[in-house]
Amino acid sequence: MTATTTPGRPSAAAPPPRPRPLLTRRRRRALLPWALLAPGLAVLGGLLLYPLGRVLWLSVQDYGLDNILSGETDYNGLDNYAELLSDGYLWRVALPNTAVFAVVAVGATVAFGTLVALLLASLRPLARTAVISCIMIAWAMPAVTGTYVWVWIFEVDRGIVRQGLEAAGALGPEGLNWFADRLFFYGIVTLNIVHHGFPFVAVTVLAGLLTVPRELYEAALIDGAGAWQRFRHVTLPVLRPVFAVVTILSTIWDFKVFAQVFLMPGGDGANREVLNLGVWSYLQGIVQRDYGSGAAVAVLLTLLLLAITLVYLRSLFRDEELR
Amino acid sequence: MTRRTRWMLGRALAVAALLAFTLFPAYFMVASSLAPARSVTGTEALLPADPTLDNYRYALAEAGFLTYLGNSLLVAVVTVAGSALLALLAAVAVSRFRFRLRTTVLVMVLVVQMVPLEALVIPLFLQASSLGMLNSLLGLSVVYIALSLPFAIWMLRGFTAAVPAEVEEAAYIDGASWPRMFWSVLLPLVAPGLVATGIFSFIMAWNEFLIAFAFMDDADTYTVAVGLRQFFGQNTTDWGAMMAASTIITVPVMLFFLFVQRGLVSGLVQGAVKG
Numbered sequence: 103m104t105a106t107t108t109p110g111r112p113s114a115a116a117p118p119p120r121p122r123p124l125l126t127r128r129r130r131r132a133l134l135p136w137a138l139l140a141p142g143l144a145v146l147g148g149l150l151l152y153p154l155g156r157v158l159w160l161s162v163q164d165y166g167l168d169n170i171l172s173g174e175t176d177y178n179g180l181d182n183y184a185e186l187l188s189d190g191y192l193w194r195v196a197l198p199n200t201a202v203f204a205v206v207a208v209g210a211t212v213a214f215g216t217l218v219a220l221l222l223a224s225l226r227p228l229a230r231t232a233v234i235s236c237i238m239i240a241w242a243m244p245a246v247t248g249t250y251v252w253v254w255i256f257e258v259d260r261g262i263v264r265q266g267l268e269a270a271g272a273l274g275p276e277g278l279n280w281f282a283d284r285l286f287f288y289g290i291v292t293l294n295i296v297h298h299g300f301p302f303v304a305v306t307v308l309a310g311l312l313t314v315p316r317e318l319y320e321a322a323l324i325d326g327a328g329a330w331q332r333f334r335h336v337t338l339p340v341l342r343p344v345f346a347v348v349t350i351l352s353t354i355w356d357f358k359v360f361a362q363v364f365l366m367p368g369g370d371g372a373n374r375e376v377l378n379l380g381v382w383s384y385l386q387g388i389v390q391r392d393y394g395s396g397a398a399v400a401v402l403l404t405l406l407l408l409a410i411t412l413v414y415l416r417s418l419f420r421d422e423e424l425r
Numbered sequence: 426m427t428r429r430t431r432w433m434l435g436r437a438l439a440v441a442a443l444l445a446f447t448l449f450p451a452y453f454m455v456a457s458s459l460a461p462a463r464s465v466t467g468t469e470a471l472l473p474a475d476p477t478l479d480n481y482r483y484a485l486a487e488a489g490f491l492t493y494l495g496n497s498l499l500v501a502v503v504t505v506a507g508s509a510l511l512a513l514l515a516a517v518a519v520s521r522f523r524f525r526l527r528t529t530v531l532v533m534v535l536v537v538q539m540v541p542l543e544a545l546v547i548p549l550f551l552q553a554s555s556l557g558m559l560n561s562l563l564g565l566s567v568v569y570i571a572l573s574l575p576f577a578i579w580m581l582r583g584f585t586a587a588v589p590a591e592v593e594e595a596a597y598i599d600g601a602s603w604p605r606m607f608w609s610v611l612l613p614l615v616a617p618g619l620v621a622t623g624i625f626s627f628i629m630a631w632n633e634f635l636i637a638f639a640f641m642d643d644a645d646t647y648t649v650a651v652g653l654r655q656f657f658g659q660n661t662t663d664w665g666a667m668m669a670a671s672t673i674i675t676v677p678v679m680l681f682f683l684f685v686q687r688g689l690v691s692g693l694v695q696g697a698v699k700g
Contacts, residue, residue: 152548244632
């Protein structure tokens with residue numbers, strides 16, 4: 103079609119020029135996405151971003167119950183942080199209980215999940231689907247009920263582990279309160295977290311495994327590679343981005359475990375040796391009503407997570423194959 | 426024994442061990458809930474000789490779990506409705522329009538999802554306290570809408586983006602306005618995604634513990650996750666009732682979960698990955 107008008111064609115057929123309504127319609131259309139986004143962004147802003155700013159603000163205040171009642175604030179600069187960072191408790195208990203635990207739990211979850219994925223990949227499709235459905239049950243277990251089931255399994259007086267160990271002669275009738283011991287306590291937390299977290303790793307790694315071209319393994323076999331060498335030199339490099347995602351997501355989840363610690367015997371503050379940063383912040387802020395220093399602990403936890411998130415985003419946007 | 430049968434046998438053993446480890450807690454939970462005696466021991470609970478529903482009756486009728494179930498259901502339904510509506514609008518905006526700051530908005534939603542609840546609980550508690558929203562189921566639901574929104578937006582975005590542009594254009598050619606196109610064309614096509622997203626919001630609201638525990642100190646407003654704690658005593662836990670209540674909480678989550686498991690994996694991995 104050209105712009106030249108054919109003689110004989112009635113000019114009334116051409117659309118009448120309407121520059122003004124067209125312009126407003128276009129402008130309306132440009133505003134439409136923002137109108138659609140507005141309610142969601144308002145909720146996210148008011149209930150996630152504003153509180154995040156508020157926790158930063160609280161962390162530089164001496165803020166207690168009387169401040170809520172009077173509405174006045176006591177700015178105290180970096181006092182909360184100075185107190186926090188010079189507290190031996192942070193370095194000796196809360197930080198190791200958060201960071202060392204997360205490293206161990208993530209390592210165990212990813213290793214176990216990968217082994218399960220390799221096992222699943224060797225099964226026939228029907229058996230594979232059946233086993234996947236079963237391991238999903240572990241993932242679906244809510245953190246709260248799952249934690250109580252593990253506490254019940256390890257119950258000190260009449261739990262099944264205690265009775266089993268006693269019957270086997272490994273434990274005397276005096277028993278052992280493993281919840282009171284920091285290492286045992288976090289051993290049980292790790293078991294709980296690995297049990298709950300490995301299905302995600304297994305299913306994700308399995309999805310990756312099924313995309314690895316068969317020819318690569320055949321070529322490696324011809325070159326005389328053993329099972330471990332095939333895993334080390336074919337599977338691992340190809341699945342590197344998948345491992346990056348599952349490792350970092352697991353790290354983010356394991357840094358902020360709360361219910362899995364808080365609901366264990368002694369985890370609600372009765373035993374100060376087993377608190378992690380999240381539980382400590384809650385006890386300082388909500389329970390002790392020292393909102394300022396609780397907020398400082400929360401900010402520290404958030405900064406740790408922020409650093410991990412940045413690594414996550416960088417690895418995501420660097421790996422072209424993931425897009 | 427040939428090499429091949431040894432391999433098959435080893436693999437079968439590995440699968441059996443995996444299933445035993447995976448299913449044992451769920452099995453033990455259900456088995457303990459059926460045990461008759463209040464002071465059941467671990468080995469007795471393993472294989473209840475005389476299964477009964479007494480623990481369920483006690484938990485529901487006497488321990489107030491019926492109230493907690495009602496509270497949790499109300500909170501979950503409000504959360505699902507609110508977050509599905511807001512997430513749908515936002516997902517349509519970011520997937521079917523090209524505008525300035527689009528990528529910024531998406532990355533911001535992704536980053537906000539990483540904010541730990543532990544950092545939010547103190548300011549949210551103070552906010553709710555000054556608004557008189559503590560012990561309010563509606564206040565809790567509003568917080569849950571915000572918490573479930575980032576993941577819901579990312580997940581729905583995949584569904585809204587999958588609707589071909591030609592379908593949308595065909596509606597315009599037929600004379601439909603944008604709202605009409607949204608209602609009659611887009612909405613029916615993303616309905617399955619809306620169901621899956623709603624189930625995730627439901628599970629999140631049903632399972633959440635920290636905020637509910639901080640907000641609710643009146644037993645009439647406990648949700649199931651918070652109400653469970655009342656069975657727990659330092660020395661005198663009623664494990665039969667505890668496991669009965671746990672089973673009641675867990676069963677709906679598991680049913681929903683099996684229903685949407687595929688979407689969860691792709692939502693977490695791809696949804697969080699595509700720029």
